[in-house]
Amino acid sequence: MEPLEWGQAVGGFRLSASLDKTTFSPCEPIxxxxxxxNVEKEPRPYTAQGADFDYDIDCRTxxxxxxxxxxxxxxxxxxxxxxxxxxGQLPPNGQxxxxxxxxxxxxxxxxxxxxxTISRSVALGDGTSAMVVANSLAFEVRE
Numbered sequence: 001m002e003p004l005e006w007g008q009a010v011g012g013f014r015l016s017a018s019l020d021k022t023t024f025s026p027c028e029p030i031x032x033x034x035x036x037x038n039v040e041k042e043p044r045p046y047t048a049q050g051a052d053f054d055y056d057i058d059c060r061t062x063x064x065x066x067x068x069x070x071x072x073x074x075x076x077x078x079x080x081x082x083x084x085x086x087x088g089q090l091p092p093n094g095q096x097x098x099x100x101x102x103x104x105x106x107x108x109x110x111x112x113x114x115x116x117t118i119s120r121s122v123a124l125g126d127g128t129s130a131m132v133v134a135n136s137l138a139f140e141v142r143e
Contacts, residue, residue: 004035005135011122012040013090017134024141026111030102034134036120038090046122047085051098052076052105055118056131059106062113062138073105111143 004016016035024030034055038044048054053076059067069077090096102108102116119133 006037007119007133007135009039010130010132011124012038012044013046013120013122013132014039015118015120015132015134017116017118017137019137019139022139024108024139026109026141026143027103028141030108030139030141032100032102032116032118032137034098034100034118035095036090036098036132037095038092041092043089043091043094045087045089046096047087048096049080049083049085051100053080054098055100055120057100057102057105057116057118059102059108059114059116062115067106067108067114070103070105070107076105108141111141113138113140115139 004018006014006016014037018033020031034051057073061067108114115136115138117133117136119131121129122132123129
């Protein structure tokens with residue numbers, strides 16, 4: 001297995017996104033593996049609703065056009081922050097591993113080359129929040 005690529009550390013956390021492959025057939029499930037890691041020397045608090053709610057997905061064609069959300073993706077985005085949240089502490093180097101089915105959230109029904117960037121909001125110590133952004137991924141759906 002290749003080493004993970006990571007986005008920049010923000011608020012004591014880093015986020016990594018990866019795909020098993022980079023070329024897919026139409027309607028083939030595209031699974032994005034996510035690793036959310038505490039990079040501080042102390043435990044860090046976090047909250048979670050579930051992977052479908054916790055992560056923002058920015059998917060674009062290679063020309064930069066945003067890819068439309070599916071009905072499911074729209075519902076997840078609209079309901080983010082509502083309902084129950086689990087609170088926890090991630091120990092130093094502790095991590096949460098999640099998987100997203102990208103096609104549930106964005107419309108990948110057309111053959112094209114895409115990029116996707118996934119992010120997650122984290123609370124900062126001063127009562128504000130910031131986005132932890134993963135490394136960007138490139139992939140293709142071939143017709």
